[in-house]
Amino acid sequence: MQYALLDGVKTEALKGTQGTCIGCGKKVIAKCGSIKIHHWAHDVTAKCDSWWENETVWHREWKEKFPANFREVNFFDQKLQENHRADIHTAAGITIEVQNSSITLKELQAREAFYPKLIWIVNGLKFKGFKLLKALPQPNHPALENYEFRNSEHLSMIRKTDALHQNPNAEVLNFYHRDLNTIPITSEFYAFSWRNPHLAWLNAVCPVFIDLGGHFLYRLRTRYQVSENYRYLQLISKKSFLAKYAI
């Protein structure tokens, strides 16, 4: 944890001190070594927040993009009878969970049910076999209404009528096809492939923003189709994300 109470004040870990956990009220010890980021830690035996994961530099960097009073905000969970510390809870009542490691679908759903307005930021650099592919046209472009995106590495389409009739001989079209070649390609929407997808993120109901490093986030989006739904990414700069939420 970045914060604990020291003489009743929310404070960052201070070498050689003991504080009080903002959640459970138990004793926590300042860990200020030279390898891990400075943090507060419970005794190994203490039971506090079962959703908490060990903090990394990546977590800390995200938290520090937000005002200090938005970081590590405590809520009591009546159902689980435990405290949860939201990584970030904004003045507008939005909770942002910054997640480095994978979680089970069960935990994801519990957390989505617990926080009324939740946004996930997940570390995409830890995904296995995740690849950003080509730029797409606006998936909701009116001219694409009667087409379905196929889940293939090279962007292709079939007509919706073929999808409805499950036509095994459906014509596969690409963007050079005369019916489609006037639809502009954007620099906002992207295809991706994910060899070993982490199913919890694909089943999230709350917005999921993937951080692949750099200046942008990629929001996981779904195009709902007659045939298999199509997943794609929407690019948003970290700057505009923060302009929206870090206030």
Ligand SMILES: [Zn+2]
């Ligand atoms: Zn605690």
